[in-house]
Amino acid sequence: MNSENIxxxxxxxPLQLWNTLYMVVAAAFFAVAxxxxxxxxxxxxxxxxxKEHIHIYRVLEVIVNIGRSFPFxxxxxxxxxxxxxxxxxxxxxxxxxVPLTIAAAPFFARLVETHLKxxxxxxxxxxxxxxxxxxxxxxxxxxxxxxPSLVSAITLMVVNLIGYSAMAGLVGGGGLGQVAIQYGYxxxxxxxxxxxxxxxxxxxxxxxxxxxxxxxxxLKKRGGCIHD
Amino acid sequence: xxxxxxxxxxxxxxxxxxxxxxxxxxxxxxxxxxxxGDVYGIIGLSGAGKSTLIRCLxxxxxxxxxxxxxQGEDVAxxxxxxxxxxxxxxxxxxxxxxxxxxxTAAGNIAYPLEIAGxxxxxxxxxxxxxxxxxxxxxxxxxxxxxxxGGEKQRIGIARALAHRPTVLLCDEATSALDPKTTRExxxxxxxxxxxxxxxxxxxxxxxxxxxxICTKVAVMEHGKIIEQGSVSSIFSDPQHITTKxxxxxxxxxxxxxxxxxxxxxxKLLRLRFKGKAAGEPLVSELVQKFHxxxxxxxxxxxxxxxxxxxxxxxxxxxxPEGVAGALDYLTKHEVHYEVITDE
Numbered sequence: 001m002n003s004e005n006i007x008x009x010x011x012x013x014p015l016q017l018w019n020t021l022y023m024v025v026a027a028a029f030f031a032v033a034x035x036x037x038x039x040x041x042x043x044x045x046x047x048x049x050x051k052e053h054i055h056i057y058r059v060l061e062v063i064v065n066i067g068r069s070f071p072f073x074x075x076x077x078x079x080x081x082x083x084x085x086x087x088x089x090x091x092x093x094x095x096x097x098v099p100l101t102i103a104a105a106p107f108f109a110r111l112v113e114t115h116l117k118x119x120x121x122x123x124x125x126x127x128x129x130x131x132x133x134x135x136x137x138x139x140x141x142x143x144x145x146x147x148p149s150l151v152s153a154i155t156l157m158v159v160n161l162i163g164y165s166a167m168a169g170l171v172g173g174g175g176l177g178q179v180a181i182q183y184g185y186x187x188x189x190x191x192x193x194x195x196x197x198x199x200x201x202x203x204x205x206x207x208x209x210x211x212x213x214x215x216x217x218x219l220k221k222r223g224g225c226i227h228d
Numbered sequence: 229x230x231x232x233x234x235x236x237x238x239x240x241x242x243x244x245x246x247x248x249x250x251x252x253x254x255x256x257x258x259x260x261x262x263x264x265g266d267v268y269g270i271i272g273l274s275g276a277g278k279s280t281l282i283r284c285l286x287x288x289x290x291x292x293x294x295x296x297x298x299q300g301e302d303v304a305x306x307x308x309x310x311x312x313x314x315x316x317x318x319x320x321x322x323x324x325x326x327x328x329x330x331x332t333a334a335g336n337i338a339y340p341l342e343i344a345g346x347x348x349x350x351x352x353x354x355x356x357x358x359x360x361x362x363x364x365x366x367x368x369x370x371x372x373x374x375x376x377g378g379e380k381q382r383i384g385i386a387r388a389l390a391h392r393p394t395v396l397l398c399d400e401a402t403s404a405l406d407p408k409t410t411r412e413x414x415x416x417x418x419x420x421x422x423x424x425x426x427x428x429x430x431x432x433x434x435x436x437x438x439x440x441i442c443t444k445v446a447v448m449e450h451g452k453i454i455e456q457g458s459v460s461s462i463f464s465d466p467q468h469i470t471t472k473x474x475x476x477x478x479x480x481x482x483x484x485x486x487x488x489x490x491x492x493x494x495k496l497l498r499l500r501f502k503g504k505a506a507g508e509p510l511v512s513e514l515v516q517k518f519h520x521x522x523x524x525x526x527x528x529x530x531x532x533x534x535x536x537x538x539x540x541x542x543x544x545x546x547x548p549e550g551v552a553g554a555l556d557y558l559t560k561h562e563v564h565y566e567v568i569t570d571e
Contacts, residue, residue, distance in 0.1 A: 122324060126322060130320075144328070
């Protein structure tokens with residue numbers, strides 16, 4: 001360890017840490033915006049649910065499965081035309097948000113579907129008898145009833161996104177992944193490598209801690225116990 | 229509209245489920261009428277078709293054939309909006325309460341009002357009234373997980389009454405509760421019926437529930453109604469074997485050594501007295517007139533919807549002619565009897 005390394009780290013890491021956070025938070029936001037409605041529609045159109053519609057369900061399921069079966073590295077490359085069309089370039093942190101969102105949204109939709117389906121059919125029957133519309137059941141019953149699970153799902157997705165964002169860095173996406181490949185791999189700078197890894201671990205821990213605190217707060221309010 | 233007290237008319241309702249080659253008949257030509265102010269009990273063992281029936285009444289299941297007419301309108305043919313309007317005239321309570329865990333007691337009661345677009349001030353006022361009505365004002369801000377079974381059902385009842393329904397449907401509403409809580413919940417329902425003049429339809433497998441609150445009862449088996457009438461008539465004179473079996477659950481038990489006892493010309497009888505017959509000293513008359521011995525083993529009186537029904541288990545011994553004459557005499561005096569053992 002020498003002063004040169006430290007000053008290099010100070011010069012590189014704050015900016016790239018910021019870039020990573022920017023990519024992850026923005027992608028998480030868009031993935032929820034896409035994945036939540038997708039998960040809701042998957043749930044309510046499934047067999048025996050409140051808006052059963054086998055065709056819509058099948059089409060969406062195929063889309064979700066395709067999205068989920070792409071390895072992220074391949075998805076990134078395959079999406080370059082789309083990314084160029086949306087952002088104007090396929091390089092840099094903003095451009096990375098597109099493949100990150102597309103990778104995370106189907107995954108999140110599946111998690112949403114799994115959790116929403118856990119809401120007891122009898123509860124749905126009860127609120128239907130009271131005269132609820134489909135929209136009211138989604139907004140006032142399904143989502144609030146599963147809120148703790150949905151927060152856990154977001155946490156899980158964010159942790160995945162942190163991993164993917166590092167991968168995006170390998171091909172010019174910016175962020176801590178790019179630092180690791182340029183300085184740690186190409187220049188064998190062990191100090192920078194280790195510092196980058198420690199930062200990534202800390203971000204993951206932080207994300208999980210925030211998720212846990214929120215879930216616990218909701219459950220505590222509702223008087224439930226905390227399941228891990 | 230003509231002054232008809234008939235609120236719900238169920239006419240030849242059938243429900244069949246087809247699974248590939250097999251057809252299950254859940255409801256088979258079920259007909260009955262619920263009048264305004266009735267507490268109508270539908271009793272049967274599990275699998276009799278009661279839950280399918282109440283789900284049809286709530287408009288959750290569409291019958292395969294037949295009609296359910298509510299205030300002159302056929303529920304089965306209602307379009308989405310009409311169905312939602314109809315559902316707001318119906319309140320329903322459930323075996324497992326089905327409260328929302330994400331809402332407090334007050335929030336649960338507010339739910340049906342919120343979805344009907346009632347303004348916030350009005351909701352708060354109504355919710356407070358209802359919490360008082362079910363005696364749980366102090367549990368207003370408590371989440372369901374901290375409520376006992378009885379309390380959850382009280383909140384369920386308050387929620388079902390929030391939009392002032394005409395009918396309250398109770399789907400095995402006390403089956404998950406202990407006997408003491410069951411009695412409390414049933415007496416609450418009884419009071420509410422008096423206060424609000426609400427009509428109640430009760431689905432249950434427990435005769436004690438029917439006994440405690442119903443005015444009329446229909447007995448179901450294999451998707452059919454096998455017997456129906458006023459509670460007092462069904463209880464004093466059950467015709468069908470299943471009804472008798474259901475009634476036995478509520479009766480006191482006869483020790484087995486009394487059921488089988490080798491005595492010549494011995495009959496073990498269950499007598500049911502109703503109305504006038506209950507006031508006459510029939511048993512002592514039997515003894516004097518026919519020179520038989522009557523040994524009283526058990527006796528009790530049920531109070532059913534303002535009518536008392538007396539039950540007596542007696543052991544009758546004597547000459548064959550005497551015993552036959554005695555039975556004849558009972559029939560003449562409108563006492564329903566049932567021979568339990570006959571030697």
